[in-house]
Amino acid sequence: MCQKFLSKHHLLANQYQARDILAAFLDEMKRGLAGQPSSLAMIPSYVSVPEEAPQDEKIVVLDAGGTHFRTAVVRFDRDSVPRMDYFADHPMPGVTAEVSREEFFDLIVDYLRPALRESRRLGFCFSYPALIDPQRDGKLLCWTKEIKAPGVVGERILANLSRALERRGLERPANMVILNDTVASLLAGVTATGFSPEYNYLGFILGTGTNTAYIESNARIKKAPGLPAHESMAINCESANFNKLDRGDIDLALDRTTSSPSQYIFEKMISGAYLGSLCSRVLQAAAEEGVVSRTANALVEKLETLGTPFLGDILAGAPESESAFADEAGQERETVRTILSEVVERAAVLTACNVAAPIVNLAEAGSRKKKYCVCADGSVFYRLHSFRERAEKHLTEILKPYGVEYKIAQVEDAPLIGAAVAGLVA
Numbered sequence: 001m002c003q004k005f006l007s008k009h010h011l012l013a014n015q016y017q018a019r020d021i022l023a024a025f026l027d028e029m030k031r032g033l034a035g036q037p038s039s040l041a042m043i044p045s046y047v048s049v050p051e052e053a054p055q056d057e058k059i060v061v062l063d064a065g066g067t068h069f070r071t072a073v074v075r076f077d078r079d080s081v082p083r084m085d086y087f088a089d090h091p092m093p094g095v096t097a098e099v100s101r102e103e104f105f106d107l108i109v110d111y112l113r114p115a116l117r118e119s120r121r122l123g124f125c126f127s128y129p130a131l132i133d134p135q136r137d138g139k140l141l142c143w144t145k146e147i148k149a150p151g152v153v154g155e156r157i158l159a160n161l162s163r164a165l166e167r168r169g170l171e172r173p174a175n176m177v178i179l180n181d182t183v184a185s186l187l188a189g190v191t192a193t194g195f196s197p198e199y200n201y202l203g204f205i206l207g208t209g210t211n212t213a214y215i216e217s218n219a220r221i222k223k224a225p226g227l228p229a230h231e232s233m234a235i236n237c238e239s240a241n242f243n244k245l246d247r248g249d250i251d252l253a254l255d256r257t258t259s260s261p262s263q264y265i266f267e268k269m270i271s272g273a274y275l276g277s278l279c280s281r282v283l284q285a286a287a288e289e290g291v292v293s294r295t296a297n298a299l300v301e302k303l304e305t306l307g308t309p310f311l312g313d314i315l316a317g318a319p320e321s322e323s324a325f326a327d328e329a330g331q332e333r334e335t336v337r338t339i340l341s342e343v344v345e346r347a348a349v350l351t352a353c354n355v356a357a358p359i360v361n362l363a364e365a366g367s368r369k370k371k372y373c374v375c376a377d378g379s380v381f382y383r384l385h386s387f388r389e390r391a392e393k394h395l396t397e398i399l400k401p402y403g404v405e406y407k408i409a410q411v412e413d414a415p416l417i418g419a420a421v422a423g424l425v426a
């Protein structure tokens with residue numbers, strides 16, 4: 001009964017064939033690089049992999065994430081180890097209430113101000129789709145992760161930040177660079193291998209949102225013909241918007257309630273901003289169809305409000321979730337776990353395809369390097385019960401035919417460290 005329910009709503013992981021999804025990903029990547037219509041924006045970052053660590057210079061770094069906005073001052077010591085001299089954590093503007101363009105940038109100035117005097121350099125890690133120009137400012141294409149600041153869409157982030165600083169009589173840093181969080185993560189991975197040239201580097205995020213970045217040779221970035229042909233740069237795939245997938249009716253219903261219906265549908269099936277709500281809706285449907293009884297109601301509500309961490313508690317059988325089941329739940333516990341576990345398994349398959357796509361793209365393009373360092377960041381990947389193991393199992397399986405080796409690198413504060421590298425040397 002449970003399997004029939006999952007299958008009917010297109011929630012079974014084996015209804016998503018990795019080989020087909022990977023092929024569609026590769027096709028969309030090529031189209032995106034060629035400037036043809038594609039769900040993958042494949043945004044050039046104008047950042048490449050540095051050969052060595054920056055030396056003993058401070059930089060102010062900002063990290064606009066899905067829920068948090070972090071400010072820090074970072075420097076690499078004489079042994080190339082990153083050190084953090086200052087750190088502050090604030091809510092991301094526009095997460096809870098809508099803010100105007102001015103309010104958005106004024107808040108960032110408030111967050112930045114205590115660190116501003118520490119350095120004339122600024123690295124800004126920005127976890128949203130932004131078109132980067134060769135001067136390394138970025139124009140916001142759209143908000144994702146339900147951020148409410150419509151006036152910022154279409155705006156150049158660093159130019160606006162400079163104006164906001166001027167309005168407050170503050171001097172703008174002389175040297176500023178903006179980069180996507182996946183590109184920052186990729187660069188953090190380079191610090192984790194001691195700047196080893198042996199690897200192809202990838203950045204991967206699965207937290208509030210999801211995405212990948214990798215290093216592409218300029219000659220293959222057909223939509224930007226003037227680039228030095230023998231060099232390479234990081235590409236932000238914006239894979240959260242991948243849309244060559246059949247979804248079920250519950251996915252479609254959730255999508256309709258978001259601030260960007262039909263956009264970023266891949267992310268809505270797997271990332272932390274949506275997974276709790278999705279599971280809540282799945283359980284609601286299961287209750288309506290008699291697959292679980294009404295005892296699931298408390299879980300439905302809690303999943304909606306507490307989101308992905310609560311989903312993890314249910315899967316792990318943590319006391320916080322056990323008390324939400326009615327005493328008489330009995331067998332129902334298992335049914336609920338089977339259903340939710342399958343939604344997570346589906347997310348793991350899709351995540352494996354997401355990470356595999358840039359690796360296979362490079363392998364098929366004849367990359368001489370067979371070793372891949374995937375610097376992964378994000379709460380869902382590391383903290384959602386059993387997720388990492390599941391995703392890695394699928395990734396290993398998908399990559400088998402390609403004769404490559406990969407390792408996952410976990411770098412503390414990867415977005416901040418990577419933004420520091422970009423601002424100091426990349």
Ligand code: BGC
Nearest residue numbers: 127128129144205209210211
């Ligand atoms: C954004 C990406 C970002 C990813 C991970 C997505 O919603 O569009 O730019 O890299 O989340 O934070």
